[in-house]
Amino acid sequence: MDKKSILEDGLLEQYLLGELSNEQEIQIQEVLEGHADLKEVFEGLEEEFERIGFENAITPPESIKKALENALENRGEKSEIKDISGPKTEDRFNYSRLAVAASLAAIFALSSFWFYNRWQTAEDNLEALQQQTIAMQDRLSNLEQTFDVTNRRYQSINNRNVIPLLLKGNSSYPGSRAVAYVNHATQSVMVNSQGLPPLQKDKTYQMWADVDGVMIDMGLLPADTVLIPLKYIARAESLNITIEPAGGNDHPTVENLISNVLL
Secondary structure (H helix, E strand, O other): OOHHHHHHOOHHHHHHOOOOOHHHHHHHHHHHHHOHHHHHHHHHHHHHHHHHHHHOOOOOOHHHHHHHHHHHHHHOOOOOOOOOOOOOHHHHHHHHHHHHHHHHHHHHHHHHHHHHHHHHHHHHHHHHHHHHHHHHHHHHHHHHHHHHHHHHHHHHHOOOOEEEEEEEEOOOOOOOEEEEEEEOOOOEEEEEOOOOOOOOOOEEEEEEEEEOOEEEEEEEEOOOOOOEEEOOOOOOOEEEEEEEEOOOOOOOOHHHEEEEEEO
16 A cells, blocks of 8 residues: 555545454555655545634534533542643544544534425425415315306396396385296296395395295395395285395385385
8 A cells, every 4th residue: 555546546545434444444555654744645634624624613512511520420439630741642542533533423403403404494395385285176176166156146037037126125225136037937036135235133035935925935035136036926916125133034024125026
């Protein structure tokens, strides 16, 4: 093993990180002792790795420091004093390699934590996007159903058999209007109540069919509704709208009659 092969094969870095066999380490130590320039390159690598390690060092929690102090106190042993004025070259190399390995481990831990957070954020964003997509699909489905219902209702009144009837308000409600679409062929009734003024929460509109002088309930009539289906009553002579208590009534309140039309 010579200096050229050590540099070209990147063996100095592997030696510094402890990735070589014992035999290779011994050979590199011998070459380093015999080549001052190669040793200078190796020391430069040491300094660079140590700098990276210190820049990315993580301060341990205070609890670890306390635990270490307590452990030393409980042992009650004095540490053997050693001469550290002149460490051996091999010991210094081993220390440097350990420091570099620890620094790289810290960098790897930080990188892993960062990638985990990024992955977790991406997972959360994907889940939120999926929920938004499901909500949008539900809204779209509701819109499609509403459109289908409305479209069928409009088709039901755009028919030559449909008779449109305008129910104008009387003197009590002169500004109110409603349009009833009666189809005797299909026995259906649709009412546009957009012209009816809003009522208090404890009141509602109700429509009645007059058959031989008897008022028959056709259903509640919400205000400001484009098209609402009501009951078809055969042989009705007129249609009538009254104001009743919320929930409707089983018989019309005649004094609250606001509109009627003859068929």
